[in-house]
Amino acid sequence: MEFERALYSRRAVREYADRPVDEAVLRQLIDAAIQAPSAVDEQPWIFSIVRDPILLARISEAAKAHVLAGALARSLPEHLHDRLADANFDVLYHAPVLIVISSASPGPWAPINCALAAENLMLAARDAGLGSCWIGLVQDWLTTPEGKAAIGAPETCLPVAPIILGHPLNQPAPVARKEPEIIWVGR
Ligand SMILES: Cc1cc2nc3c(=O)[nH]c(=O)nc-3n(C[C@H](O)[C@H](O)[C@H](O)COP(=O)(O)O)c2cc1C
Known part of the structure; x- marks a missing residue:
């Protein structure tokens, strides 16, 4: 796929086929991820890959409870609050894979x-040909000792980017972009 097509057609995908993602493909994605620039070329990334459906469900449950018990809950719109309180809502959308990108140390x-x-x-x-979505709602729980232990991340690291992945069931419609302030x- 051309770069421009991939860039303009990437969408937050929230419906996935019940089908695993090949390990070789996951390794390719991580290889692409580490081509990113990093400050003073630290390359501090640690990738936790979770594919066990029982663990994925546990992460969803724990993260929902954590959000509802914390300060963030008070600022959430009512519909999102209700959704998080719904025992049937999977915050990871039943995706077959969760990749959490952590920084080895919590620098600026x-x-x-x-x-x-x-x-x-x-x-x-x-x-x-895969779908993905950043799941910010699990991020805070992942930074707790329990969260880090669940994804095998060292206690000293900082989990930053929880990304779900899988074969998309559909291609979501584009989300309109606001006119950028330039x-x-x-001269
Ligand atoms: C930091 C961050 C956190 C996000 N957290 C969530 C989330 O918890 N749940 C969710 O469904 N989507 C989440 N998203 C996806 C955004 O809602 C989505 O990117 C946005 O609506 C624009 O849609 P698009 O990605 O299809 O262009 C998050 C995106 C980012 C960048």
């Missing part, structure tokens, strides 16, 4: 480095 550039790797990974997934400075 940690979220930026991991987010750059995450975007590469999501574009490479689109190029490979400030031309000088």
Whole structure:
């Protein structure tokens, strides 16, 4: 797929086929992710790959409870609050794979480095015919000792980017982009 097509057709996918993703493909996606730039070339990424459906369901449950018990719950729109309280709602949308990109250490550039790797990974997934979606709702729980243990991440790392992946059941419609605010400075 041409780069421009992959870039413009990547969408947040929230419906997945009940079909695994080949390990070789996952390795290709990680190889694409690590082509991202990183501050002082630290390349601090750690990739946790979760495919066990029981663990995926446990992560969804724990993350929902964590969000509902925390400060974020008060700022959530009512419909999202209700959805999180619904025992049948899987915050990971029954995707067959969750990749969490963590930074080996929590420095000032940690979220930026991991987010750059995450975007590469999501574009490479689109190029490979896969769907993906960043799941911010599980991020805070993943930074807890219990969350890090669940994804095998060292206690000293900072989990940043939880990305679900799988074979998409459909191609979601584009989400309209707002006109960007551009400030031309000088000539
Ligand atoms: C940091 C971040 C967190 C996100 N968290 C969630 C999430 O928890 N659940 C979800 O369904 N989508 C989540 N998304 C996906 C966005 O809702 C989606 O990217 C946005 O609506 C634009 O749609 P598009 O990606 O198809 O262009 C997240 C995206 C980002 C970048």
